[in-house]
Amino acid sequence: MNPSTLIGIFASCVLLASVLLFTAESPQSFLNLPGLAIVLAGTMAATFISYPLKEVVRVVRLVGIVFRRENTYTRDDIKELVDMSRLWFKGDVRAVEAALEHTRNPFLRTGIQLVIANTKPDEIYDLLSWRIARLRAREQAEAQIFRTMATYAPAFGMIGTLVGLVNMLEVMEAGDLHVIGSRMAVALLTTFYGILLANLVFKPIAVKLERRTEERLIAMNMVLEGISLITKRRLPSFIEETLNSFVANYRDEIREPGKPRPRDGEADQSA
Numbered sequence: 001m002n003p004s005t006l007i008g009i010f011a012s013c014v015l016l017a018s019v020l021l022f023t024a025e026s027p028q029s030f031l032n033l034p035g036l037a038i039v040l041a042g043t044m045a046a047t048f049i050s051y052p053l054k055e056v057v058r059v060v061r062l063v064g065i066v067f068r069r070e071n072t073y074t075r076d077d078i079k080e081l082v083d084m085s086r087l088w089f090k091g092d093v094r095a096v097e098a099a100l101e102h103t104r105n106p107f108l109r110t111g112i113q114l115v116i117a118n119t120k121p122d123e124i125y126d127l128l129s130w131r132i133a134r135l136r137a138r139e140q141a142e143a144q145i146f147r148t149m150a151t152y153a154p155a156f157g158m159i160g161t162l163v164g165l166v167n168m169l170e171v172m173e174a175g176d177l178h179v180i181g182s183r184m185a186v187a188l189l190t191t192f193y194g195i196l197l198a199n200l201v202f203k204p205i206a207v208k209l210e211r212r213t214e215e216r217l218i219a220m221n222m223v224l225e226g227i228s229l230i231t232k233r234r235l236p237s238f239i240e241e242t243l244n245s246f247v248a249n250y251r252d253e254i255r256e257p258g259k260p261r262p263r264d265g266e267a268d269q270s271a
Contacts, residue, residue, distance in 0.1 A: 005067055005208070012200055035160045035190035039197060042156030043149050050148055055141070062142055066208045074219050077105055078243045081226040084112055085236045107131065107220055111227035121231040128224045136217060143209040150202035157194020161187045222246040 020030055048056055080103055087095045093116060103109045107128070114124045164187025168180055222243055229239045 002067055008204065029185060030189065030192075032186050032189040032193075035157075035164070035186060036193050038160040038163070038190055039153055039156045039193045042159065043152045043197070046152045046156075047145065047149055051145060055145065058142060059145060062146075062209060063205065065212065066205050073104065074222065074247050077108055077219065077223055078226070078240065078247070080105075080108065081223065081230070081243060082236050082240045085226070085230050085234075085239050088115065088230055089233065089236060105223065108223045108227075111223060112230075115227060115230055121228065124231060125224070125228060128220075128227065132217060132220050132224065135220065136213065139209065139213040139216070143206045143213070146202045146206035146209070150198040150206065153198040153202060154191070154194040157191040160190025160194075163187070164190065218246060 047059075080099065084096050084099055087099065096112065096116060100109050100112055103112075110131075111124065111128055114127065164183060168183035168187060171183060172180060225246070226239055226243050229242060234242075
């Protein structure tokens with residue numbers, strides 16, 4: 001399970017519990033099944049109209065990705081690339097082909113196979129870059145589905161509010177403030193549901209998917225750089241150092257933390 005997703009779910013549950021227990025006389029006052037049905041059914045209907053069926057069906061699988069902790073195995077890819085570069089540098093093509101059988105990264109496997117086939121470096125770069133662009137476009141389109149749902153949900157919440165206000169106006173002639181107040185509360189709850197679903201469900205899922213895509217693109221560009229260096233017959237040690245820069249932790253390039261700044265006029269003792 002993804003720990004950040006679990007923390008977010010726990011925090012949202014605590015928030016909603018606080019709202020229901022400490023700000024309302026009865027927790028049931030925040031429950032309005034018809035209003036929730038208007039928001040959910042309207043959002044899903046508009047989404048089906050906006051996107052092809054095969055793309056909307058993937059929504060369920062994408063929600064599962066948000067809860068699953070996914071590893072890119074970047075370190076393993078670096079090790080495989082460096083090992084294969086050593087074999088390729090020695091001219092042992094059979095050993096490279098044998099190593100490919102145990103490679104779990106299909107993108108890396110394709111690149112090395114193109115190198116073994118003596119494909120031109122420019123053609124290798126263009127083909128792998130096209131696959132990166134295709135993955136970026138596909139996964140950004142998947143995240144956009146949830147951003148679209150986050151746009152629709154508040155709108156259908158407002159529709160539910162208008163429906164509730166119309167029902168409230170029908171009973172205003174009776175002058176019963178209790179009935180008018182309850183109808184007004186029901187009308188406002190649909191807007192509450194729409195905003196809650198948009199900002200606590202749909203948008204966070206979209207952001208999580210976009211961040212996942214960024215990490216996958218970094219890993220693929222790292223492999224692309226490694227393949228490019230192999231085609232240029234760079235030394236394995238140089239390839240390893242270059243690829244490690246893709247996964248290096250952030251470091252302040254201006255000043256190291258914890259070290260005091262020299263006073264004005266103080267001589268540099270390291271000189």
